[in-house]
Amino acid sequence: MKEVVIYTDGACSGNPGPGGYGAVLMAGEHHKEISGGEKETTNQRMELLAVIAALKLLKYPCSVKLHSDSAYLINCFKSRWYVNWEKNGWINSQKQPVANRDLWEELLRLYRIHQIQFIKVKGHSGDRWNERCDELARAAVPK
Known part of the structure; x- marks a missing residue:
């Protein structure tokens, strides 16, 4: 398999x-580079959309090796939250509908195509590519 390194980030001005x-x-x-x-x-939707947009480019x-500073994203895959979400009809552990289900379903579809290693990056800590993704994300926020 071809090896690809991906860095992603999301940004939001206000949340929502x-x-x-x-x-x-x-x-x-x-x-x-994409944005x-x-x-x-x-912010969570933008974090997920960054990953989806990147993975969709793979032919x-x-x-x-997917690097992200999003605990939301990384924890979902490292702790396999999605397994119970799917098993429980997209209801989370608090008995509430899973937020951003549409994006999680698309991300899981793409996840199952590729072999993805999720790597947590500390945000705003000087990591060159994480910082670049942050710049791209902030520049893409509609004015």
Whole structure:
């Protein structure tokens, strides 16, 4: 499998409010930056959209090292929250509907195509690519 390194980040001005996301994809000599935004969203939605947008660019199954500062994203996969969400009809442990179900379902579809290793990055700690994703996300927030 081709190896791809992906960094992602989301940003929101107000929560909810206008938001943006950014991602950097690297594979061998190739380097691609992407970003996007929405007028009314949340930071969590932007964190998820960054990953979805990046994974959608992969043309075939890949081995992915995905770096994110989102505990929401990382904990879902490391603790396998999604297993119970699906088993319980998208009801969380507090007996409430899972927030952002639409994005989680799309992300799980993509997750099952690739071999993804989720790597937690400390936000705003000087990590070059995390900082770049933050710049891309903030720049993509609709004015």
